[in-house]
Amino acid sequence: MRFASDLWRILRNDKGALIGGIIVAIYCIVAIIGPWIVQVGNDQDPNNAYLPPSLTHPLGTDALGEGVLSQIIVGARPIMIVGVLAAAIQVAVGVIVGLVSGYVGGVVDGVIMRITDVFLTIPGLPLVIVIASVIHTSNPVVLALVLSITAWAGLARAIRSQALSLRSSDFVEAARLQGVPLRNMIGRQLLPNVGPYVAIHFLLGITGAIYAEVGLFLLGIAPISGTNWGIMINLAMSQGALYTTDSAFYLFSPMAAIVILQVAFVFFSRALDSVFNPRLRVQ
Amino acid sequence: MAVYIAKRLAMALVIVFIVVSLSFFMIRLMPGNPMSALQAQLQMQGGLTPEQIQQKINAIYGVTPTGPLWQQYLTYVGNAFQGDLGRPITNPGTTVVAVIAQALPWTILVVAVSLVISFLVGIAIGSSMAALQNSRFAKVMTFVVSLLSAIPNYLVAIVLLYLLANTWPIFPTGGAYSVDVTPGPNLPYVGSLLYHAILPTAAYVITSFGGWALGMKGSAVSVLGAEYVRAAESRGLSERRITRSYVGRNSMLPMITQLALSVGFMFGGSVFIETYFQYPGVGYYMIQSVNQRDYSLMMGCFLLITISVIVTNLLVDLLYPLVDPRIASPAARKRAADTPPSAAAAGDSGAVPVGGSMA
Numbered sequence: 302m303r304f305a306s307d308l309w310r311i312l313r314n315d316k317g318a319l320i321g322g323i324i325v326a327i328y329c330i331v332a333i334i335g336p337w338i339v340q341v342g343n344d345q346d347p348n349n350a351y352l353p354p355s356l357t358h359p360l361g362t363d364a365l366g367e368g369v370l371s372q373i374i375v376g377a378r379p380i381m382i383v384g385v386l387a388a389a390i391q392v393a394v395g396v397i398v399g400l401v402s403g404y405v406g407g408v409v410d411g412v413i414m415r416i417t418d419v420f421l422t423i424p425g426l427p428l429v430i431v432i433a434s435v436i437h438t439s440n441p442v443v444l445a446l447v448l449s450i451t452a453w454a455g456l457a458r459a460i461r462s463q464a465l466s467l468r469s470s471d472f473v474e475a476a477r478l479q480g481v482p483l484r485n486m487i488g489r490q491l492l493p494n495v496g497p498y499v500a501i502h503f504l505l506g507i508t509g510a511i512y513a514e515v516g517l518f519l520l521g522i523a524p525i526s527g528t529n530w531g532i533m534i535n536l537a538m539s540q541g542a543l544y545t546t547d548s549a550f551y552l553f554s555p556m557a558a559i560v561i562l563q564v565a566f567v568f569f570s571r572a573l574d575s576v577f578n579p580r581l582r583v584q
Numbered sequence: 585m586a587v588y589i590a591k592r593l594a595m596a597l598v599i600v601f602i603v604v605s606l607s608f609f610m611i612r613l614m615p616g617n618p619m620s621a622l623q624a625q626l627q628m629q630g631g632l633t634p635e636q637i638q639q640k641i642n643a644i645y646g647v648t649p650t651g652p653l654w655q656q657y658l659t660y661v662g663n664a665f666q667g668d669l670g671r672p673i674t675n676p677g678t679t680v681v682a683v684i685a686q687a688l689p690w691t692i693l694v695v696a697v698s699l700v701i702s703f704l705v706g707i708a709i710g711s712s713m714a715a716l717q718n719s720r721f722a723k724v725m726t727f728v729v730s731l732l733s734a735i736p737n738y739l740v741a742i743v744l745l746y747l748l749a750n751t752w753p754i755f756p757t758g759g760a761y762s763v764d765v766t767p768g769p770n771l772p773y774v775g776s777l778l779y780h781a782i783l784p785t786a787a788y789v790i791t792s793f794g795g796w797a798l799g800m801k802g803s804a805v806s807v808l809g810a811e812y813v814r815a816a817e818s819r820g821l822s823e824r825r826i827t828r829s830y831v832g833r834n835s836m837l838p839m840i841t842q843l844a845l846s847v848g849f850m851f852g853g854s855v856f857i858e859t860y861f862q863y864p865g866v867g868y869y870m871i872q873s874v875n876q877r878d879y880s881l882m883m884g885c886f887l888l889i890t891i892s893v894i895v896t897n898l899l900v901d902l903l904y905p906l907v908d909p910r911i912a913s914p915a916a917r918k919r920a921a922d923t924p925p926s927a928a929a930a931g932d933s934g935a936v937p938v939g940g941s942m943a
Contacts (some may be wrong), residue, residue: 317727415595421845422599422897426852427870427889431882434874435610455845512736519738520871527722538742543750552746556739569733 321568326372332381361550376529386445388506394457403464420454530555601773659718679913691865698788706796714804733794738856804835
């Protein structure tokens with residue numbers, strides 16, 4: 302409850318963060334209920350291709366005469382699902398690895414950190430492209446796993462250094478003297494204290510995953526089937542949207558959808574940052 | 585110092601080894617892997633004896649499909665470390681290494697120039713935001729910079745292409761230089777080369793200088809509040825000396841670390857930017873080879889991008905002791921390791937790589 306009231310107080314004072322939060326909420330609602338309200342694929346009519354915006358098609362139509370807005374609404378769900386799943390996987394792996402490594406220390410810490418270093422060094426996006434091109438799937442869970450393959454490492458490092466400093470604090474000492482088992486120590490004692498890192502990395506993880514996911518569809522590395530924003534841009538580009546003016550809405554609408562969401566996430570995450578960071582929480 | 589360098593070099597070699605192994609695994613062991621696919625395809629075509637098929641596969645992937653797995657693995661790794669990565673399927677007349685060697689300078693040119701520009705611009709904006717805290721300039725710039733750093737670079741590339749290459753054809757739509765100049769150290773060639781590099785560089789810089797500015801601002805603000813800065817002020821040191829040696833140098837430290845992290849991100853971004861601008865660098869060839877299912881070239885490009893990132897990281901690591909003398913002195917390093925709490929936490933709070941977590 303304290304968290305909710307803090308968050309609300311910050312949001313009230315930070316207009317950018319408030320707007321960001323509202324936009325993120327709207328996208329989530331659209332992703333959840335959108336596909337039940339809007340359908341894609343039943344009003345194809347080549348006579349309607351590349352229509353300018355109108356009342357029936359507020360963002361115009363694509364090459365097949367389908368409404369661009371309804372495609373954007375339907376395309377929100379696959380993007381958001383993979384983004385949230387990937388961020389959840391990264392956070393889970395990063396937190397567990399970081400806490401265990403930092404708390405247990407010694408040889409375990411050394412080995413885990415060397416492995417983490419490897420994942421930090423290998424460039425993430427090229428590795429994702431390589432794996433995705435061989436696996437070639439649009440299954441959201443598999444895609445999320447592929448997207449998180451290196452992204453957990455940064456969080457694991459940050460959490461580890463937190464765990465290192467928590468290890469010598471009084472409450473951890475007290476818990477250790479009571480003989481609390483490792484699982485309890487990590488889950489009950491350490492985890493609540495790294496909450497800020499987790500929350501912010503979760504939001505930034507979503508933006509990173511969406512960046513890479515849309516990129517995979519843009520380049521045609523993930524299979525082009527169904528509707529999502531990356532596929533829409535990919536199709537618009539391959540139909541020559543760069544060279545004509547009548548498909549501008551078709552090309553730029555999904556791009557705007559992505560940019561608005563990414564920017565909203567970044568501004569919202571700034572509010573979370575100030576909720577958790579008491580030094581920034583002044584007034 | 586020698587131990588420090590040796591450790592870094594060993595780590596770099598281990599990573600190269602892991603990536604080579606991964607590429608063997610990808611080519612040879614994945615279900616439906618390209619090697620067995622090629623084998624099946626050659627058998628379907630007929631007219632070839634099993635030995636000829638094996639020779640062909642061997643020529644392309646550098647691996648004989650029959651024979652024990654460990655032997656295939658050793659051959660592959662051995663060849664890779666001698667610089668033999670096989671031949672591209674789509675163009676067996678040349679070697680993967682030759683294709684990549686041609687492409688690498690273009691990628692390095694654009695990535696290095698963009699990195700330097702966005703680093704300098706970002707540091708300048710970030711430090712002035714920290715100096716003029718709570719001013720209108722700082723507020724507006726914080727907004728602009730957060731906005732720009734949240735936009736994916738491929739979308740900026742598309743917008744630049746649409747506006748500046750097609751709607752108003754000011755810049756070329758693609759290529760590294762125009763067809764009517766002869767490559768060599770002559771003025772038209774260099775001019776054309778720079779002209780073609782402007783849009784790709786712009787796409788990088790627009791999306792990445794914001795991350796530097798935000799990072800620099802955060803770092804400088806935390807240094808401004810430090811005790812030693814107040815101590816220096818009370819000692820009556822000149823404004824200039826404090827800014828340079830006390831604030832400037834210390835707030836640059838985390839930025840230099842970020843440099844290593846962001847190089848990987850820049851090379852990753854080359855995949856999009858070079859594809860859209862048809863810029864003949866490593867990222868362009870990587871996507872080409874993915875689309876043509878040319879796995880030996882694809883893994884070659886990946887290996888090369890990884891090696892470039894490792895080499896740059898090594899360079900930054902070697903640069904680091906110059907900026908932070910504590911690294912080079914074992915005693916200071918020991919002291920830093922013994923007192924992890926606040927120092928480590930402060931250093932790592934900026935650990936979110938520039939441009940999001942896909943670094």
